[in-house]
Amino acid sequence: MENKLSHFDGEGNAHMVDVSGKQITQRTATARGKIIVSSRILEAITNKEIEKGDVLSVARLAGIMAVKRTWEFIPLCHPLMIQKCSLDFEIEKERSAITAICQVKTEGKTGVEMEALTGVQIALLTIYDMCKALDKSMVMTDIRLEEKTGGKSGVFLNRDASGGLMDA
Numbered sequence: 001m002e003n004k005l006s007h008f009d010g011e012g013n014a015h016m017v018d019v020s021g022k023q024i025t026q027r028t029a030t031a032r033g034k035i036i037v038s039s040r041i042l043e044a045i046t047n048k049e050i051e052k053g054d055v056l057s058v059a060r061l062a063g064i065m066a067v068k069r070t071w072e073f074i075p076l077c078h079p080l081m082i083q084k085c086s087l088d089f090e091i092e093k094e095r096s097a098i099t100a101i102c103q104v105k106t107e108g109k110t111g112v113e114m115e116a117l118t119g120v121q122i123a124l125l126t127i128y129d130m131c132k133a134l135d136k137s138m139v140m141t142d143i144r145l146e147e148k149t150g151g152k153s154g155v156f157l158n159r160d161a162s163g164g165l166m167d168a
Contacts (some may be wrong), residue, residue: 033143063123
């Protein structure tokens with residue numbers, strides 16, 4: 001099976017993919033990413049001592065808002081009716097890291113991978129923005145699509161070499 005980039009026409013010009021003939025299916029995507037912070041920032045976040053407010057609550061809302069507006073940021077994405085979006089955080093105190101996990105669902109003709117990835121990235125950027133006054137050396141890393149379902153290509157699981165889901 002030949003892999004080709006569907007966002008280019010026969011002359012190599014970028015265009016929005018025509019999804020009008022595709023079947024409507026249940027589509028899901030889960031993405032995750034991590035921000036490495038100082039122990040001082042992690043403590044301030046968990047104790048809700050950041051001057052700008054509750055960092056994780058604001059980051060969650062920012063990520064969800066970004067999911068709904070992904071088509072405005074990524075030029076060739078279709079506007080989608082998002083039916084469910086959740087954005088959760090895992091705090092790893094020993095690694096001084098926060099992992100954002102974004103799950104998106106819809107019924108439609110195109111997938112929600114870009115929406116899930118955008119949600120994660122914007123949530124992490126919001127954490128950075130709210131904490132940068134304390135330390136600007138935070139690092140966002142390991143941002144990736146973890147899983148997607150639906151559509152012609154079916155299920156995709158981002159697995160590591162041992163066959164398990166990739167661990168951020």
